[in-house]
Amino acid sequence: MKIPRRSLFALPLTLLLTGLPPTLAQAAEVFRVSAIPDESPTELQRKFKPLGEHLERKLGMKVEFIPVTDYAASVEALVNKKVDMVWFGGFTFVQARIRSNDGVEPLVQRVEDEQFKSVFITPVGSGIEKLEDLKGKSVAFGSPSSTSGHLMPRSYLLEAKVDPDRDLRVSFSGAHDATALAVAGGRVAAGALNISVWEKMVAEKRVDTSKVRVFYTTPPYYDYNWTVRKDMDPALRAKLLDAFVSLDPARPGDKQILDLQRATRFIPTKASNYASIETAARSAGLLK
Structure with a gap:
């Protein structure tokens, strides 16, 4: 039975998408990313553009960079589900973990972040x-x-x-x-x-x-990471992890991304790596 043309416009978008191939349906979704503003906004956008394009290809969905005004705003954006992933320093990760009642986790870090x-x-x-x-x-x-x-x-x-x-x-x-x-x-x-x-x-x-x-x-310490919420869909999390760790400096396109991120490789990380950061923050009186 044919659906009258005008009726198509009354159908919910989600219902229309169910008839699309998975890649097209996913493309209608948006994966939102932010970062602590530790450099100028133009520099952050420049660094992220090739990485964002890489993530779009790997995730099969649009990736959008959302700038924030200060470090606290990046924490609130992730905790309040305004974004899906944030580039944090070790301390901002600790703040986000505490602020979210342990609802976020670090996904990957650069090799360099083990000895920052x-x-x-x-x-x-x-x-x-x-x-x-x-x-x-x-x-x-x-x-x-x-x-x-x-x-x-x-x-x-x-x-x-x-x-x-x-x-x-x-x-x-x-x-x-x-x-x-x-x-x-x-x-x-x-x-x-x-x-x-x-x-x-x-x-x-x-x-x-x-x-x-x-x-x-200074002596070395753990620092930056890409952090996500723990309630992220496991399949999406697996794709995201693979998108980072599969970046290979032997491939020119990947090397451009890694160079802009000032990374030799991305590797998986875990919350316990940042325990010393939390200890230092409490000792310095920056966490109560």
Whole structure:
């Protein structure tokens, strides 16, 4: 029996989709992704575009990048199901896990995130040679919720008997690249940022190492990961995991994606890897 043409427009979209091949039905869905704003919005979009296209091919559905204004907004977006996956630092993952009552889990991390580091930088000729020399000085961090731009640098300052709240004049730039530029511009005496952004800015000649130098590099710690909610459909989760771990630097297209993510490979990860981050956050008074 023929359905009158005008009746088709009255049918629910979900009913119409049931008659489509699976790949077309899936394409009508949208997989929403966000990231902590640890770099400028344009840089985050540039880095994500090829990865987003790769995920679309692997998942068989549209992938959309949703920018957020600050670190806290990225946590709330995932917890409140506004997005499906977020690029978190170790500390923001811990915050999301607590905020969601253990309702989120890290899916993958870069190989580099097993041994991540932060650097402290200062202008050449500042006379600052060690963490203790920062007492009384102006120091820039990234976001208050940044693992590599605040939490871990703060943790190592406290180990060196330097209390940021008492001994330093602290400011927050909002992002790693902004911290480096604040130091380079002479607006602060020193700054802390993640080593990956520092190395990228040096390579791109956005900072001049004849004018700004690293004076302290932290010991390694676990950091970034892609986090999803635990209620994600298991089949979708399996596809997503495969989309990341199957990226192969020997294939030119994959290498472009990995290079933009500053990764050699993606590997599976687990929540227990970030237990030391939670411990450091509680010791630093950043988690109650």
